[in-house]
Amino acid sequence: MRIVTDTGRCVGAGQCALTEPRVFDQSDEDGTVVLLTDQAEGEVLNNVQEAIDLCPSQALSLKED
Template sequence: MKIKADTTVCIGAGMCALTLPEVFDQSEDEGTVVLLRETAPEGQEEAVRRAVTLCPSGAISAS
């Protein structure tokens, strides 16, 4: 599963970092999404999908 993030759309709500900190972090300055890895860790596909659903601004996607 490939993960993508768009920091221009991100509003820094932090839902991804709260849901799956192994994959999603937030930048120090703007609080926008930082991808720690671009593929879902094994067995974490469901959590990645949950993070995508919880994102309020549609800044992350997974396919």
């Protein structure tokens, strides 16, 4: 699965980076989401899905490769 972010919608809440720090980080400049990788599978995919569910601005999604 490919992870997609919309930095225009991101409010910098940081739930994604707290939920899965192997995939998500935050910009030092404005706190918006930064992807460390755009691919996920297994346990990481489960955590990415949790981050998507927790995102208050709905700035995260998954797409089929």
